[in-house]
Amino acid sequence: MGRQPCCDKVGLKKGPWTAEEDKKLVDFIVNNGHCCWRTVPKLAGLLRCGKSCRLRWTNYLRPDLKRGLLSDTEEKLIIDLHSHLGNRWAKIAAHLPGRTDNEIKNYWNTHIKKKLSRMGIDPLTHLPIADTHLSVGKNPLVSTAEPCNEVVELNNVEFSSAKLEAMSTSGSLNHSDVFEDDKSSVETSNYTIPSRFGCDAVSLFNAGDGTGSSPTLPFAGKRDNCWESNESMLLLRKEAKVEVEATAMTMHGDDGLWELGDFVGSSLTLEPPPPPASMSSSSSNSATKTSPELKWVNGHEVAVPHHMDMIIAGSFLAPYEANAQLWTQGIYPFPPWEGFSVTSSSSHII
DNA sequence: AATGATACCAACCGCGTCAGT
DNA sequence: TACTGACGCGGTTGGTATCAT
Numbered sequence: 001m002g003r004q005p006c007c008d009k010v011g012l013k014k015g016p017w018t019a020e021e022d023k024k025l026v027d028f029i030v031n032n033g034h035c036c037w038r039t040v041p042k043l044a045g046l047l048r049c050g051k052s053c054r055l056r057w058t059n060y061l062r063p064d065l066k067r068g069l070l071s072d073t074e075e076k077l078i079i080d081l082h083s084h085l086g087n088r089w090a091k092i093a094a095h096l097p098g099r100t101d102n103e104i105k106n107y108w109n110t111h112i113k114k115k116l117s118r119m120g121i122d123p124l125t126h127l128p129i130a131d132t133h134l135s136v137g138k139n140p141l142v143s144t145a146e147p148c149n150e151v152v153e154l155n156n157v158e159f160s161s162a163k164l165e166a167m168s169t170s171g172s173l174n175h176s177d178v179f180e181d182d183k184s185s186v187e188t189s190n191y192t193i194p195s196r197f198g199c200d201a202v203s204l205f206n207a208g209d210g211t212g213s214s215p216t217l218p219f220a221g222k223r224d225n226c227w228e229s230n231e232s233m234l235l236l237r238k239e240a241k242v243e244v245e246a247t248a249m250t251m252h253g254d255d256g257l258w259e260l261g262d263f264v265g266s267s268l269t270l271e272p273p274p275p276p277a278s279m280s281s282s283s284s285n286s287a288t289k290t291s292p293e294l295k296w297v298n299g300h301e302v303a304v305p306h307h308m309d310m311i312i313a314g315s316f317l318a319p320y321e322a323n324a325q326l327w328t329q330g331i332y333p334f335p336p337w338e339g340f341s342v343t344s345s346s347s348h349i350i
Numbered sequence: 351a352a353t354g355a356t357a358c359c360a361a362c363c364g365c366g367t368c369a370g371t
Numbered sequence: 372t373a374c375t376g377a378c379g380c381g382g383t384t385g386g387t388a389t390c391a392t
Contacts, residue, residue: 014361014362015362015385016360016361016386016387036377051362051379052361052362054378055360056360059360060360060361087382089380089381090381101379101380101381102359102361102381103359105381105382107359109359110359352392353392354391355390356389357387357390358386358387358388358389359386359387359388360384360385360387361383361385362382362383362385363382363383363384364381364382365379365381366378366379366380366381367377367379368376368378369377370377371376
């Protein structure tokens with residue numbers, strides 16, 4: 001038996017709020033807060049249910065709300081976040097200060113969906129529509145029911161099997177601590193990516209070409225993010241700390257999950273890590289170069305070019321296996337972020 | 351000017367989650 | 372452990388504005 005509607009009591013008003021009701025609600029909350037929404041309407045002198053009051057406050061009256069159209073940057077961020085969060089509007093809204101889940105949901109349904117469709121992108125899968133249709137039932141990277149065991153190699157870069165180890169600060173990482181919705185566990189020394197995130201769960205980050213050129217994030221960091229490194233090993237920690245080869249970059253997040261939103265809002269330029277020892281001038285044998293090798297939970301494997309030596313959970317590239325497949329084929333499935341371009345089968349920060 | 355179609359978005363509804371008992 | 376109730380989330384509805392004919 002379902003819950004009784006909260007607003008079926010006789011005498012409670014429904015429908016659009018009047019200016020007078022708004023004023024009563026704002027005055028009350030400003031003066032008293034809203035410790036219990038159920039009591040708010042009674043104490044504020046409103047003939048509304050608590051739920052209606054909460055909605056009106058959070059979606060319309062809250063003083064920290066932004067009004068007006070969403071900017072291009074916000075729109076791009078919504079698209080990217082939606083590509084790996086899906087219709088979890090509240091989570092998406094958490095990355096856009098001053099915007100509500102309702103507002104983003106409405107904007108998605110009225111603007112972005114149509115825009116993506118016009119661009120030939122399926123707003124549900126974020127895949128090119130034609131490719132989606134062609135691939136169904138044929139490309140196992142599209143069909144999550146049929147794992148693919150092939151190894152996808154990027155470019156002609158020589159790969160080796162440097163280990164990507166995931167560890168918590170105590171030495172062993174609980175996978176669900178990092179990927180909030182995934183309950184699977186880390187497998188051996190390879191970091192296993194939850195299939196829900198697909199190949200893009202961990203983004204490969206161009207940290208330079210090995211010559212010491214400075215990598216720059218195409219988006220910016222908020223919070224007190226910074227990076228630190230460790231010797232020859234990638235460590236993904238609960239505190240959102242990644243340690244990369246040689247130099248030092250530590251990122252301190254607050255939710256243990258790295259995602260695009262963590263980097264939006266300010267500028268963050270990474271110090272260039274020195275090239276790995278195996279890439280120094282004395283070493284010309286590419287076969288000896290080390291690089292991380294990621295193994296996807298559904299059997300997908302992606303070998304990573306050695307210059308891609310940073311990883312970020314949550315992607316600015318593409319969320320699904322098929323998108324990563326497109327990417328490795330030199331097809332970039334999304335509109336590019338400002339300052340970021342993809343050429344051939346690789347990515348470059350510009 | 352009138353009418354119908356479409357777009358937009360505030361508000362509602364019902365369910366899931368979780369804390370308190 | 373089971374139950375209850377408050378809150379939050381995502382899907383949907385319906386009223387209003389705007390556009391097209």
